[in-house]
Structures are given as structure tokens and as C-alpha cells.
Amino acid sequence: MEQTLFYIMATVIVIATIFAISEKHPVHAIVYLVTSFFALAVVFYLLAAPLIAMFEVIIYAGAVMVLFMFVIMMLDQGSPEDAERPPLMHYLPALVLTGITLVSLVLLLTNRSPVAAAAVAPRLVSVKEFAITLFNQYGVAIEIISMQLLFAIVGVLYLGRRRKP
């Protein structure tokens, strides 16, 4: 049951992402990407991480994608007639690099070495344990993240301020 759901969701993720990156209208790409993020949230839930699944829906699909949509509407990029595909010359380096990535993936899979570490017996990481790990071991990381968010606010306010002509 869970395996079947995982493979279905993996297919949905890959297909929705392919549609998102090949779509020439940014608004359609955002909608496909939200589909992909919902499927990815289901995968996170199946991997016994319900907290991360919830944050994926709330922060990614909710906040970040709406921010993208807001900027697209504000810059008036949503009109379908002036959307165009990138020129063919831009495809070459992308295809080369992605080809290298995929070929190395296939090479890794074909001569697979024996699995190094056996899996620990699966157990659910509860919210309590998550919070204890977060605030006991990674307190410095939280401080750094909060400073980073502060810098982001300062930068956005600087970039977005009204300039005198």
C-alpha cells in the first residue's frame, strides 16, 4: 500500500516538474510546481516526517509560491502572448550538464557496491524528539538562521525603497 502510493507520488512529482520547467508561461509553471510540492509533501509524510510535510505545504506551496505569483503579477509577466521559449543556443550547456548527471547516476546504479550501513529499525521521529534535537544540538544554527532572515529583511527593505527621481 505505502510502496504503491510512493511510486505513484514519485511519478507525479517527476511529471509535474517536467511540465513546470518546460512551460513557457510562468503562471502555469507555478501551478505545476505547486502540484509537485503537494506530491512531495505526501512523500515526506510516507517517510515518517509529518512535520516537514506540513511545513512543505504551508511554507513552500503556501508562502513561497504565492510570493512568486505576486511578483509575476506585479511585473505583468503573466500575459501569454509575449511569453517565448529560450533560444536554442541556451539548450546546449544545460543538456550537456544534465546528461553528465544522469549518466553518472546510471553508472552508479549499474556497478552498485554492497550497501555500507544496514538500516536501523524504522521508528517514528516524534515532534517532541524533533524539537529536543533542534533546540539542544542545533541552537547555534537557529541563531544563524534568524540572523539570515534579519539580513534578508534589511536587504529587501533597501532594495524596495522608494527612490526620488
Add this chain to the structure above:
Amino acid sequence: MIVPLTHLLILASILFALGLLCVLIWRSNVIMMLIGIEIMLNAAMLVFVAGSNHWGMADGQVFALMIMAMTSAEVSLALAMVVYLHRRKKTVNVDEFRELRDQ
């Protein structure tokens, strides 16, 4: 563990390759480049959560949360920069912003 770790890593690699493709192809639209960066960060998050499930530790989920906070900061700053550049040049084509380049 519902599926082997290898399958999760394959899924994450395919997602990462698609994000890389998006960033490299869409040099004519900076918003699509940011979307590609989002896809790549999601692939990284999938690897962290899969490792957290595989070894039964909470650390991977903590780092997935860190990636999320980092992404929201990065996206807000990058989109503010897109708005600023669009005000100056009336375009989102990256090649038009070439005076930022070192000559």
C-alpha cells in the same frame, strides 16, 4: 523504511537534474531560474528526510527545516532584486543585466 534508500536517492537525483536543467535553460527569464533553484533545494530536502528516516535520527528533519528557512530568505531577497532590476530595465532577461558583470 517503506522503500529502499536507493529509490529515494534516484528520485532526488532526477529532481536535482531537472532543476539544473531549468536554471541553465531559462536564462531569458530570471523568475524561471529561481523556480529551478527551488526544485534543486527540494531535492536536497528529500535526501535529508530520507536519511533521517533511514537512520532513525531527527537531525535530517532539522536540516530540512533549516533549508526551508534559508529558502524563504533567499527567495524574498531574490524576488526583491528582480523587482528592482525590472524597474530599471523593464525586462527579466538575465542577459540584459550585463553591466553587473566585471568588465
